[in-house]
Amino acid sequence: MVNLATMNKIQIEDKEFEILIQNDNIARRTRLIGIQINVDYENRCPVFIGVLNGSFLFMADLLKEITISCEIGFTKVSSYQGTESSGNVKETLSLPDDLQDRDVILVEDIVDTGLTLSHILTEVYKQNPASVKVCSLLLKPTALKTPIKELDYIGFEITNEFVVGYGLDYNGLGRNLKDIYRAKTVAPLLP
Ligand code: IMP
Numbered sequence: 279m280v281n282l283a284t285m286n287k288i289q290i291e292d293k294e295f296e297i298l299i300q301n302d303n304i305a306r307r308t309r310l311i312g313i314q315i316n317v318d319y320e321n322r323c324p325v326f327i328g329v330l331n332g333s334f335l336f337m338a339d340l341l342k343e344i345t346i347s348c349e350i351g352f353t354k355v356s357s358y359q360g361t362e363s364s365g366n367v368k369e370t371l372s373l374p375d376d377l378q379d380r381d382v383i384l385v386e387d388i389v390d391t392g393l394t395l396s397h398i399l400t401e402v403y404k405q406n407p408a409s410v411k412v413c414s415l416l417l418k419p420t421a422l423k424t425p426i427k428e429l430d431y432i433g434f435e436i437t438n439e440f441v442v443g444y445g446l447d448y449n450g451l452g453r454n455l456k457d458i459y460r461a462k463t464v465a466p467l468l469p
Pocket residue numbers: 329332357358363386387388389390391392393394395439440441442446447448
């Protein structure tokens with residue numbers, strides 16, 4: 279039997295991945311973000327909206343650290359094919375429709391180009407919420423195509439590499455991995 283708990287390297291289809299962030303590190307960071315949100319939203323009742331599929335593990339672990347009163351919802355969009363963002367955002371599960379005057383916290387697995395998030399933010403603002411913030415486990419700052427002022431809670435900033443695990447997938451696979459792995463780059467062949 280293969281033990282996926284803490285392996286330094288894994289293979290998914292044609293790609294090799296190596297460990298980037300271990301689960302205990304993710305857990306520590308998630309706990310700190312939770313504490314910060316509990317302080318920032320004291321005596322309020324925010325609505326956390328998880329962006330599926332990638333955020334399902336982070337959303338669950340983050341919400342276990344939230345001690346203030348809150349509500350939870352989900353939305354689902356798709357924009358990725360393989361390892362490239364198509365930039366073509368498709369909503370496949372609508373946002374909750376009762377966000378007027380609410381404090382909204384969008385929970386993302388990763389912000390890459392930011393195109394998905396910009397699309398969701400536009401839709402959220404149409405409902406006139408009281409406030410909107412974004413909590414993303416990962417951010418690839420050099421890949422961002424548009425600045426996002428709502429991005430207040432970030433777990434880890436990473437370089438512009440493809441990652442899998444802890445909710446993130448490669449062609450639908452790898453979401454169940456406890457840790458986060460990055461795609462190994464293949465060294466160019468010398469002439
Ligand atoms: P963006 O629109 O380019 O910011 O991409 C956002 C979505 O693409 C994320 O919510 C992920 O689902 C997916 N994504 C972006 N980068 C990666 C990655 O490195 N691995 C897996 N999925 C990714």
